[in-house]
């Protein structure tokens with residue numbers, strides 16, 4: 001589908017068809033699309049947990065105000081932001097960048113030091129808010145990619161982050177749940193599918209100077 005057609009076709013799916021699963025191949029494509037997302041400095045300070053296990057999803061549903069997408073969608077993509085970004089993370093990024101582009105990592109020392117100084121000076125809550133913002137950019141890519149593939153989605157932040165972190169043991173991994181996206185195929189009974197898009201006019205949202 002063309003980009004605008006896909007974005008018009010997609011909607012925040014409320015009821016998923018429980019029987020229809022997204023294929024392994026399509027999940028791989030979605031993962032690759034998410035992985036190609038831009039991130040600040042290119043650091044990708046997050047992990048994306050793809051959840052299909054029905055038992056885990058049952059317990060997550062209780063922590064998501066009972067929203068049916070949690071158990072009925074084919075998969076959940078849970079975007080978890082890093083609680084910390086260390087000098088080692090930055091060095092690892094510089095090494096990877098050097099390896100992929102055949103560069104000398106020493107040539108990027110000034111750049112690495114600048115990142116370390118900028119990121120290292122952030123108080124923990126500001127750092128965590130910044131890494132969470134990176135998750136939302138990745139969420140946008142997932143929404144656009146899935147619509148292009150005619151795979152339905154529901155972006156969701158209607159859940160108890162602390163409970164999610166507890167259920168999935170995220171804090172121990174230095175992570176926190178930021179936002180999630182249910183992926184699958186709409187159920188025929190989802191009347192939200194036929195509602196028209198509610199958006200401000202282009203001139204309300206944009207200003208040209």
Ligand SMILES: Cc1cc2nc3c(=O)[nH]c(=O)nc-3n(C[C@H](O)[C@H](O)[C@H](O)COP(=O)(O)O)c2cc1C
Pocket residue numbers: 010011012013014067154155156157158159179197198
């Ligand atoms: C970050 C974010 C969080 C959202 N959380 C929920 C949610 O918890 N449950 C839900 O049903 N919809 C949720 N939505 C869907 C929005 O309500 C929906 O995207 C918006 O009304 C626009 O409608 P459309 O996506 O169908 O075009 C969320 C959307 C975003 C972007």
